[in-house]
Amino acid sequence: MAQTETKALKPKEKQEVMTPAEQTSPGAVFTPNVDIFETETKITILADMPGVKPEDLSIDLRDNTLTLKGDIAPVEGPDEEDVLIEYETGKYFRQFTLSEVIDQDKIDAQLQNGVLHLTLPKVEKATPRKIVVKTE
Amino acid sequence: MMYRRVFNYPWRFRSMFEEIERMRQMMDRWLGETEGILPMTRAGVFPLVNVTENKDNFFIRAELPGVEKEDLDIQATTNSVSISGERKIPAEDEGARYHRREREAGKFSRVITLGADIQPDKVEANLKNGVLTVTVPKAEIAKPKQISIK
Incomplete structure (x- = not known):
């Protein structure tokens, strides 16, 4: 499906977010664009976080709340002057509430080309079973 | 007259927009400088x-x-x-249910x-x-x- 798509990409403005707690370090905070999909055994989250290095990314899951945080380091050299600035850079922050029970030991995260691939396997108990309704 | 000129020559049309964009950038730069904010143009x-x-x-x-x-x-x-x-x-994979699709x-x-x-x-x-x-x-x-x- 994706292979046949040839539509032209439109620029998307980054969305700035207000984090629940006040920031202690300066700089803008943006919400990464995500794809979330679910199969019977797992939930997958893909998040665009360009400029974030693997060591600057933190993923935290507690009390059914998943928190994604990404810090970025400035890429410009000290002697560079701005000519044209169309996008801003800043940290990424996004939180999700997970309704399913996740097997925390088997969470897998990969960061490739600025895209986070996060696989959250559901615990065995939560995989749906078909319940037959009996009638008398 | 103007209409014909503009639409018969697409490159003219384009350069006109480029001119406007250039002016806008200059304006933004002046305004930006006074505030100490970087010019943001798209x-x-x-x-x-x-x-x-x-x-x-x-x-x-x-x-x-x-x-x-x-x-x-x-x-x-x-x-x-x-x-x-x-x-x-x-x-x-087929059977995946999408909850969010922003990318x-x-x-x-x-x-x-x-x-x-x-x-x-x-x-x-x-x-x-x-x-x-x-x-x-x-x-x-x-x-x-x-x-x-x-």
Whole structure:
């Protein structure tokens, strides 16, 4: 499906977010664009976080709340002057509430080309079973 | 008359917009300077770019998360750099239910015209963590020269 798509990409403005707690370090905070999909055994989250290095990314899951945080380091050299600035850079922050029970030991995260691939396997108990309704 | 002129010559039409865009950028720069804020202008074409310069080079940066370097095509002329490519998002297994779909796939192409002559054969591009950096060396003639006072 994706292979046949040839539509032209439109620029998307980054969305700035207000984090629940006040920031202690300066700089803008943006919400990464995500794809979330679910199969019977797992939930997958893909998040665009360009400029974030693997060591600057933190993923935290507690009390059914998943928190994604990404810090970025400035890429410009000290002697560079701005000519044209169309996008801003800043940290990424996004939180999700997970309704399913996740097997925390088997969470897998990969960061490739600025895209986070996060696989959250559901615990065995939560995989749906078909319940037959009996009638008398 | 105007109508005919504009619509018979698409390049004229385009250069008119470029002129307006240039004026807008100048205005923004003046306004921005007084406030100490960087000029923010958008050409409305993907990818959005940040262009910086130092004495020897221009740097063009764009955020292209999920774009493979094989799917990028960068070309340079004496005063412009074109970036084109395709962002592919692999299809997921059947039966996957989408909860959010904010990431987009598609093709893109953009030409960035630089304010000075460049050395097209020495342009270098680097794609790291989803950020593309194109280093564009200025032509010798465009570099600032230190003038000594006798």
